[in-house]
Amino acid sequence: MDFVNQLQRKFIDYSSSLHREGIVDDQFTQLRKLEDENSPHFVMEVASLFFEDCEKLINNMAIALEQKQGVDFKQIDECIHQLKGSSSSIGAMRVKNACIAFRSFSDAQNREGCLRCLQQLSHEYSLLKNKLQTLFVVSVASRYLYVCLLMVGRENEHAEPFSDVLVFQLEQQIVAAGGSIPRVH
């Protein structure tokens, strides 16, 4: 069980770092608190919706900024407004701040400025997505692993070899998803 504790510790540390780096704010914490036995993946589900929204809006803005005959800044403004709203609702602080900066360039109808902001926005979005996906994998893995070890332990007194195989497979999955594994003694 020591491995599970280490994994859970890792999860807590990782989660704290997201707050320290300003990637998520208190609203994210509020959403985490809403998770319960009936909806253990609520935050993950909201995040998925957010990622979809983000990608669609970033794409629409990229297309709008490419228009040779003239940029529709009203449409850009509308996209920024939507993205600012949903990033605020999920607690994606850096994405939200990127939207605020973007808005001033859109208001000024500054195409070059908007292009730079869009790049910055895409970067913040990618960062957020990677970090949250890692967080979710580690969270699910530690829960899954814990349950598996419990089940295997109950089924079989001599559970050591079985749980080692499970642990190894889970490690592989976590690393593949971009997470890291604490060292096991």
Next chain:
Amino acid sequence: MEVAGEVLASESQLHVLAVDDSHVDRKVIEKLLKISSCKVTTVESGARALQFLGLDEEKGSLGFNGLKVNLIMTDYSMPGMTGYELLKKIKRSSTFREIPVVIMSSENILTRIDSCLEEGAEEFLVKPVKLSDVKRVMNDCIMRGETEGNKRRRVDKRKFEDDNHASSSSSSSSSSIPSSPSSPLPSSPSTAATSSPLHSLKRAKLRDHN
């Protein structure tokens, strides 16, 4: 005989209609409301909200599923019909104007807040909406007696002689205003200050219906 009654029907649930064009926000508000023990219906626009309520003249009441709505929570900025326009339509409808409407907005603009409250909004919540906001709104609603299971009617302040009813020992009698079948306002009769939402309904006196 008049009895002071426990009007809070705790076993009944508020049915809330949440309106927001953002998928993320709909998901969040739905969760907040469910955690606060409400029945929730979410729609993506003011037009859909009106359809659901049965207010859309063009489409009739196709979307109406028979469940009374006790509270409407709507986003302010939506494409097409804004939350403000939806608020006005509801408050100008004789059937639905009693349903409390709460506006949610990411912009904390005083003139916007004022115009919403003037138009009859119960509250104006600044996004992102938190659980404490929702709980406060729920408490205010319960205080006003807007619960699904509460079928008692609002009392007219006028004294009313009811020939068919056996005279009670109490000098003041309460009466009910006949309400239409689609009335969204099942609330308790009370003898004083029915219009004040802050009055605790626990203090309300009920006519003995037994």
